[in-house]
Amino acid sequence: MKLVMAIIKPFKLDDVRESLSEIGVQGITVTEVKGFGRQKGHTELYRGAEYVVDFLPKVKIEAVVDDGLVDQVIEAITKSANTGKIGDGKIFVFGVEQAIRIRTGESGADAL
Amino acid sequence: MKKSLSIVLTLFGLLGISSTSFAADATLSAGDTAWMLTSTALVLFMTIPGLALFYGGMVRKKNVLGTMMQSFAITALVTIIWMVIGYSLAFAEGGSFVGGLSKMFLKDMTVSGLSGTIPESVFMTFQMTFAIITPALIAGAFADRMKFSAMLWFMGIWSIVVYSPITHWVWGPGGWLGGMGILDFAGGTVVHINAGVAGLVAALVLGKRLGYGKEAMPPHNLTLTIMGAAMLWVGWFGFNAGSELAADGRAGMAMVVTQVATAAAALGWMFAEWMSKGKPSVLGIASGAVAGLVAITPASGFVGPMGALAIGVVAGVVCFWAATSLKNMLGYDDSLDAFGVHAIGGIVGAILTGVFAVKDIGGTAGLLEGNPGQVWTQIIGVGATILYTAVASFIILKVVDVVIGLRVSDDQEREGLDLALHGERVE
Numbered sequence: 001m002k003l004v005m006a007i008i009k010p011f012k013l014d015d016v017r018e019s020l021s022e023i024g025v026q027g028i029t030v031t032e033v034k035g036f037g038r039q040k041g042h043t044e045l046y047r048g049a050e051y052v053v054d055f056l057p058k059v060k061i062e063a064v065v066d067d068g069l070v071d072q073v074i075e076a077i078t079k080s081a082n083t084g085k086i087g088d089g090k091i092f093v094f095g096v097e098q099a100i101r102i103r104t105g106e107s108g109a110d111a112l
Numbered sequence: 113m114k115k116s117l118s119i120v121l122t123l124f125g126l127l128g129i130s131s132t133s134f135a136a137d138a139t140l141s142a143g144d145t146a147w148m149l150t151s152t153a154l155v156l157f158m159t160i161p162g163l164a165l166f167y168g169g170m171v172r173k174k175n176v177l178g179t180m181m182q183s184f185a186i187t188a189l190v191t192i193i194w195m196v197i198g199y200s201l202a203f204a205e206g207g208s209f210v211g212g213l214s215k216m217f218l219k220d221m222t223v224s225g226l227s228g229t230i231p232e233s234v235f236m237t238f239q240m241t242f243a244i245i246t247p248a249l250i251a252g253a254f255a256d257r258m259k260f261s262a263m264l265w266f267m268g269i270w271s272i273v274v275y276s277p278i279t280h281w282v283w284g285p286g287g288w289l290g291g292m293g294i295l296d297f298a299g300g301t302v303v304h305i306n307a308g309v310a311g312l313v314a315a316l317v318l319g320k321r322l323g324y325g326k327e328a329m330p331p332h333n334l335t336l337t338i339m340g341a342a343m344l345w346v347g348w349f350g351f352n353a354g355s356e357l358a359a360d361g362r363a364g365m366a367m368v369v370t371q372v373a374t375a376a377a378a379l380g381w382m383f384a385e386w387m388s389k390g391k392p393s394v395l396g397i398a399s400g401a402v403a404g405l406v407a408i409t410p411a412s413g414f415v416g417p418m419g420a421l422a423i424g425v426v427a428g429v430v431c432f433w434a435a436t437s438l439k440n441m442l443g444y445d446d447s448l449d450a451f452g453v454h455a456i457g458g459i460v461g462a463i464l465t466g467v468f469a470v471k472d473i474g475g476t477a478g479l480l481e482g483n484p485g486q487v488w489t490q491i492i493g494v495g496a497t498i499l500y501t502a503v504a505s506f507i508i509l510k511v512v513d514v515v516i517g518l519r520v521s522d523d524q525e526r527e528g529l530d531l532a533l534h535g536e537r538v539e
Contacts, residue, residue: 044330045389047399047449048436051328 001096001109002070006061007035007089008081013059019080020063023072026112028063039087058089064096066109141229147359148234154350155241159248160187162347166340166402167252170395170448173332174528175256176538182251185260186267187244193271194240201276203239208288210277228357238354239279246275246303252448253311254318257525260533262518266508270310274504278302278497294493295469295476295486297366298355300410300462301497308455309498310505312446317509318518320445322525334394341398345374348405352412365473366412370405373424377404380428385436396432403431403453407461411468414476419468427460459494466490 008016020028034055041054065073077091101111164183171179200215227235247267281289282296331337352370356363381400386392407427408420435452446452466487469478477483512518524532531537
């Protein structure tokens with residue numbers, strides 16, 4: 001099992017969710033986050049006081065999937081979240097030791 | 113109705129029952145009274161909710177309740193002070209500097225007593241709403257850092273020691289600035305220069321907010337601010353056109369020039385900002401509108417539409433410069449620009465009133481009609497107001513500081529006034 005974590009542009013969330021559903025991903029967790037990468041922030045100006053806003057709003061998606069599905073998931077996110085402009089985000093993949101469904105106690109791939 | 117009322121009043125007069133202290137010959141005008149009842153409500157509407165929203169949106173979220181609380185509490189506090197002594201010190205017979213104590217507790221106010229053509233009760237309440245908004249304006253200068261208790265003490269004393277005397281100078285019976293012929297229709301000196309300068313002094317005495325110039329302190333919700341500015345704009349018709357104290361042609365002219373100057377200043381600020389900073393901001397156009405309202409306040413009732421246009425444009429551009437450049441040059445932390453908008457706008461308006469006054473409108477000619485002396489009279493009025501309010505505000509602040517302390521602790525300031533002072537917060 002692998003945890004696929006993707007940081008994407010907020011307005012791309014629905015596209016990414018659809019593309020993941022299509023390849024059989026059963027569930028994802030979404031968090032609104034802020035951060036910075038190579039995409040620069042922006043400046044705000046209030047009565048002459050200038051503020052540089054470094055942290056931009058992004059959406060973080062987390063999905064735990066079976067090892068065999070990982071490449072497809074990466075491909076689906078890469079395609080659906082891509083705008084070609086700077087700031088599209090990144091995908092990270094982690095190993096997952098165990099997964100348990102709380103309701104039934106099922107574990108491993110059955111719990112996904 | 114009008115006739116029967118005047119007959120009744122005349123009868124009272126003949127029987128010696130009427131106890132009105134002035135304007136004994138006048139009769140009540142239902143039209144004037146109706147307009148002044150309306151104007152009074154409009155001016156109160158400027159402070160709550162107008163100013164509370166205007167200021168509340170500009171502070172950080174942790175201070176929004178504390179800021180709105182200031183407007184609301186000042187409204188209640190000054191109402192009582194005005195009833196007890198403020199009205200008397202401003203409008204009772206007295207010297208040239210301050211009125212007497214004969215109207216304390218409104219003790220001679222009767223249901224039939226008149227002030228001009230309106231009930232004295234209406235006149236007193238109308239003036240009360242001016243006494244309320246003036247200290248409430250000051251609060252913008254020290255937003256985010258003053259103790260609530262110190263704020264109440266300062267505002268209460270300031271209302272008695274500064275607001276009432278200056279009102280007496282300009283509008284009270286025997287006031288020395290009024291006697292000199294100063295033109296201040298609705299409170300350029302009394303309200304705006306007075307509040308703006310007191311605000312600057314307060315900002316200097318209290319010192320800057322923690323992290324000023326280092327941390328970002330953007331307004332937390334400009335939708336509140338633009339709504340508040342819109343309410344100020346609407347309410348200001350009561351402020352300016354109401355200051356005629358009658359429903360007549362001069363009130364109508366005051367309304368026209370108020371609208372024209374406000375629009376011109378809103379555009380003036382907007383275009384100045386657009387050209388120099390790249391974008392026309394919402395806060396900018398709202399601030400410009402308020403600057404225009406401030407500047408036309410002394411002039412309404414004296415100038416015509418073209419004068420209003422000029423006053424508005426100048427106020428918009430000059431106040432933009434004051435709030436964005438002057439403040440940074442001098443380095444004071446006037447959090448919400450009480451000085452940059454109200455004092456600077458008030459000074460621009462007061463002096464330009466002397467330039468653009470039209471004899472046919474207000475009975476006094478200005479510089480453009482060949483009366484340069486009026487500009488000098490206006491400058492004396494501006495100077496006297498600045499000097500008195502600056503010195504008196506400084507002394508009051510220092511006394512309150514020694515007795516109970518002006519500023520919240522650093523921890524309270526970081527936590528935010530809402531939670532630290534009022535035990536509440538906005539999520």
